[in-house]
Amino acid sequence: MKVFISMALLLATFTVAAQSKSDRKELDKLEALMEGxxxxxxxxxxxxxxxxNIxxxxxxxxxxxGHFLYVEQALASKPDKPYRVRIYKLSKRDGKFVSEIHTLKNEKDWIGKWKTPAAFDTLxxxxxxxxxxxxVILEKKSETEYSGKTGIGTCPSELRGASYATSIVxxxxxxxxxxxxxxxxxxxQVWGAEKGGYVFIKK
Structure with missing residues (x-):
């Protein structure tokens, strides 16, 4: 286990070091747009x-x-019981921005830790x-707009009888x-909004 963790950390360090200065600046900007x-x-x-109301x-x-975001999504009426707990990893690949999605093995242990981000240093x-x-593969449309989506049929899902899921952002x-x-x-379609996407406004 220790060897695995060390190799993972080494790979992450190498990835950060391999990024160009301009790529890091662009990822900093995208991360700043997303956080909140x-x-x-x-x-x-x-x-x-x-x-x-979510x-x-x-x-x-x-x-x-590197560029990682801890993410919680919940009904506003149940903020302490999020239905989605994730970690997003942002990177740049072939001129496009990539938001990789990760789940947490013991997600209940991390719910609410957005209040103290330093707690994730032990994860x-x-x-x-x-x-x-x-x-999600994102393209930079302007200095202040990024948009993209997942591949069709590439993201497996078993929720409510689904075979795959898609995201457009x-x-x-x-x-x-x-x-x-x-x-x-x-x-x-077996779940998700039908008329269009959710509009999230930053508070």
Whole structure:
């Protein structure tokens, strides 16, 4: 286990060192756009039949290992019981930005730790797991806008009878549009918003 952790840390250090200065600056900017506390309250008030009031928190962690964000998503009425707990890893690949999605093996131990990001310094890479095929590939549309999506059929999902999930994301200053959907093997949508993505406004 110690060898595995050491190798993981070594790989992360090498990855950070291999990034060009311009890439690091661009990733710093993207991370700064994404981090913060967001809410879909305004959208839910306009269309409560199709959208819930959801809180979204994204906090930078592991500053010395690259660009990572701890993420919690929860119904506003149940902030202490998030239905999604993730770690996003941001990188740049072939001129595009990549947001890799990781789950935490013992996620209940980390719920609410966005209040104290330094707590994640004790979390080893061996305690998170990559969700292959679920990464969001983002393109820089302007100095203040990034948008992208997952591949079609690349991100496995078993939620509510789904076969795969997709995500479409647009990031701009103070706002994130996120449309997550699940589809069965015939391509029929079985979960997620139907009219369009959730609009999260930064608080």
């Amino acid at each position: 506390y967001y809410s879909s309250e305004a959208q839910s008030k306009v269309d409560s039949a199709n959208y819930f 809180s979204l928190r994204m906090v930078p962690i592991w500053k010395d290992r 080893p890479f061996s305690e998170i797991e990559l969700k292959p095929g679920c990464e 647009t990031i701009t200053p103070g706002k994130i549009l996120s449309w997550d959907q699940g589809f069965d093997k015939e391509g029929k």
